[in-house]
Amino acid sequence: MSVYSICLMCTVRCPIKVEIENNDVRLIEGNPHAPGIEGSICPKGAAGVALLNDDQRLKKPLIRTGPRGSGQWREAEWDEALDYVAVSLKEVTEKYGNRAVAMTERANLNSHISKTFMKAIGSPNYFTHDSCCKGSLNTAFRSLTGYADGSVSVDIPKTKHIILYGRNYFESIELKAVKQLTGALDSGTRLTYIDPRITVTAAKSDDYLMIRPGTDLALNYALMHVIIKEGLYDAGYVDRWVVGFDELQKFVVPYTPEWAEQETGIPARQIISLARDAAAVKPAVIFHYGYRSSHYTNEVYFRRSMIILNALMGSIEAPGGIVFKKGAAEVGKKPLNKLTGQELPRVTEERCDGVGTPRFPTPDPAHGVVQLLPRVIMEQDPYPVKALLVWRHDPVLSIPDYQYNKRAFSELDFLVTIDINFSETAWLADVILPESIYLERGDSIQEINGLKPSLFIRNAAVTPRHDTKPGWEIMKGIADRMGVGDYFPYNSLEELWAYQLEGTGISLQDFEAKGFVTLAGEPIYWNRQNGIKFKTPSGKIEFVSSLLENNGIPSFPAYEPVRPPAEGSFRLMIGRNVAHTHVSTQNNPLLNELLSENALWINGAQAEKLGIKNGGLVEVESTRGKETLRALVTDLIHPEAVFMLHGFGRRVPALTRCYNKGGSDTALQENITDMVGGSPALQHVHVTVKPVVE
Numbered sequence: 001m002s003v004y005s006i007c008l009m010c011t012v013r014c015p016i017k018v019e020i021e022n023n024d025v026r027l028i029e030g031n032p033h034a035p036g037i038e039g040s041i042c043p044k045g046a047a048g049v050a051l052l053n054d055d056q057r058l059k060k061p062l063i064r065t066g067p068r069g070s071g072q073w074r075e076a077e078w079d080e081a082l083d084y085v086a087v088s089l090k091e092v093t094e095k096y097g098n099r100a101v102a103m104t105e106r107a108n109l110n111s112h113i114s115k116t117f118m119k120a121i122g123s124p125n126y127f128t129h130d131s132c133c134k135g136s137l138n139t140a141f142r143s144l145t146g147y148a149d150g151s152v153s154v155d156i157p158k159t160k161h162i163i164l165y166g167r168n169y170f171e172s173i174e175l176k177a178v179k180q181l182t183g184a185l186d187s188g189t190r191l192t193y194i195d196p197r198i199t200v201t202a203a204k205s206d207d208y209l210m211i212r213p214g215t216d217l218a219l220n221y222a223l224m225h226v227i228i229k230e231g232l233y234d235a236g237y238v239d240r241w242v243v244g245f246d247e248l249q250k251f252v253v254p255y256t257p258e259w260a261e262q263e264t265g266i267p268a269r270q271i272i273s274l275a276r277d278a279a280a281v282k283p284a285v286i287f288h289y290g291y292r293s294s295h296y297t298n299e300v301y302f303r304r305s306m307i308i309l310n311a312l313m314g315s316i317e318a319p320g321g322i323v324f325k326k327g328a329a330e331v332g333k334k335p336l337n338k339l340t341g342q343e344l345p346r347v348t349e350e351r352c353d354g355v356g357t358p359r360f361p362t363p364d365p366a367h368g369v370v371q372l373l374p375r376v377i378m379e380q381d382p383y384p385v386k387a388l389l390v391w392r393h394d395p396v397l398s399i400p401d402y403q404y405n406k407r408a409f410s411e412l413d414f415l416v417t418i419d420i421n422f423s424e425t426a427w428l429a430d431v432i433l434p435e436s437i438y439l440e441r442g443d444s445i446q447e448i449n450g451l452k453p454s455l456f457i458r459n460a461a462v463t464p465r466h467d468t469k470p471g472w473e474i475m476k477g478i479a480d481r482m483g484v485g486d487y488f489p490y491n492s493l494e495e496l497w498a499y500q501l502e503g504t505g506i507s508l509q510d511f512e513a514k515g516f517v518t519l520a521g522e523p524i525y526w527n528r529q530n531g532i533k534f535k536t537p538s539g540k541i542e543f544v545s546s547l548l549e550n551n552g553i554p555s556f557p558a559y560e561p562v563r564p565p566a567e568g569s570f571r572l573m574i575g576r577n578v579a580h581t582h583v584s585t586q587n588n589p590l591l592n593e594l595l596s597e598n599a600l601w602i603n604g605a606q607a608e609k610l611g612i613k614n615g616g617l618v619e620v621e622s623t624r625g626k627e628t629l630r631a632l633v634t635d636l637i638h639p640e641a642v643f644m645l646h647g648f649g650r651r652v653p654a655l656t657r658c659y660n661k662g663g664s665d666t667a668l669q670e671n672i673t674d675m676v677g678g679s680p681a682l683q684h685v686h687v688t689v690k691p692v693v694e
Helices: 048-052 078-096 111-121 130-145 175-186 216-229 235-241 245-251 257-264 268-280 299-312 370-379 402-410 471-481 493-501 589-594 604-610
Strands: 002-006 015-021 024-030 062-064 073-075 101-105 126-128 152-154 161-165 190-194 207-209 285-287 322-324 387-391 414-419 431-434 446-448 454-456 516-518 569-575 599-603 617-621 626-634 641-645 686-691
Touching: 024 048, 048 589, 062 078, 078 101, 078 387, 078 414, 078 431, 078 471, 101 111, 101 370, 111 126, 111 471, 126 130, 126 370, 130 299, 130 370, 161 268, 190 268, 207 268, 216 245, 216 257, 216 268, 216 299, 235 299, 257 268, 268 285, 285 299, 370 402, 414 471, 599 604, 599 617, 604 626, 604 686
Parallel strands: 101 126, 101 387, 161 190, 161 285, 190 207, 387 414, 414 431, 569 641, 599 626
Antiparallel strands: 002 015, 015 024, 062 073, 062 431, 152 322, 446 454, 454 516, 569 686, 599 641, 617 626, 617 686
16 A cells, blocks of 8 residues: 655655555655655665654653653643643743744745644744744845745756855755756766865766855855956846846956955956856856755855845746745635634734844744744743743754853743654653654645645554644644634644645545645746836845845945964864754664764864874864764865764663764854844854864
């Protein structure tokens, strides 16, 4: 028997086909009908079978009986656990007000349910993981186009030249995009890769530029200088769709390729060549704006610079360039209903992180800036936040400065997590509510906007192995007990699906043959002469941004030189690998076997100076902590930097496979935020490295 569903081993949510026999999963593969997937699956997707049968999964509701972090729990029935959560949240709201409750989650198909819950109880403090991932990219896009980054995509199959700044497609896998990029390269698309580290993606590039860490903005200012000076930009497009070009032209005059060579380490001739090569194929060129955009304190300006380069090429809303995602309305169909579309209580309190207020005006209030939450909890500024609901997120391990996060979350009056595994955050919780994994549950129908919008459905493949529930049912249970259940008009998954599909003309039967419904037969591009629908006040791409300027923030700040680390110190860089998703898969039996711990990449010449041997233990120290892990001595990294994979060095004893394996980047990072864009500067910290005598 085959079941069509949606993977959730990472946040990409690839469509899958699950082969079932006797209520057990025999095989997981990509949905053969899904465009761009055609049956493919990545290692994480295949390892869903191991997650289903993992004996270290959460199996039953748990209530803490000992001190926070002690690992002392007792099992509870669902009614008792949900009653306890509702009573505890009510106690907090009665004592401190509705705003004292916050919620954070990894954005998911059911996020409309989470947002509805927070509005229903009257709290403004809804957060997602997005700020730690790509908050500054969101702000950059909104400042230039009026759209958030989630409304934008890249047309890889039709591009002729793609420039990637550390966007490591072939290791932080997004399956459909990887297949598209592989096909494009086979057809002659040019790939330029820019990164202080030689990655798998770098190895597949036509041109690789090893840039000094932290100097990407200097490179882009120099590219703009060349493009404008030599008249390489799309003048017709810029005249029609851009405001602020004259101001940019004056601004980039001093930022010559020769100047950028001194800052970035990239020869001026290569900068000039890149500008000319990109312009030669415009508008079918992509200066890729990236995904995780949480590197440096100038992140929002770096991301703006990439989007501006695309605008100069005329590649925004062009085949082979950057495109805006189209939804059901673009093809004359009604979008899915969401719970947030109903009339909900109006929340008038300001957010605790200040987002959307004069204190912090430019990041997106729809997501908040979650890395500010620990400080808010500790300092009770601007007001106390005393209860936290966490769903599918591990903020203790995802927010920089692990030890501070532990202290802050331990100060909460009440902490509840909804998760499938123990996490660093769940280990501190008062109540843990175990969620059924994606193979055991259905969820809200997925609406995928793009050049060809479509709907996908997650069906349960097998029955739950343990006493777990789907998250949408858990949230409904808490809402009912808090007296706001009327805002959740469903009692089953079928009723939730019926609510979503009402008025769309689409039925559940339409999903049966392939697991999805396609809403458009051909790709939808807007007319480049008069049909591009920018959401800025001017209706154009705003190089001089009203969002920034109206809040007293410059659109073109002068470049601040990046000082090299002190002798014996290095800038800490982090990233991902094909085997793992952020902080969620390190304990998976199969994926742990593929990669059980991380190593510290360090330049060979620097390692020799410090007496560090390949494979030897090293101690890495910052202002926030120390970590010990193995060294990987290599010439494939810039001498000013060291690198480690994110998500290792775990401190939860119940996760026996990954416990104390490798080092934790979070324990070394400082919690410093780009105060215009909203992302943390995860690669701001400098560390020292020394060998450990074994």
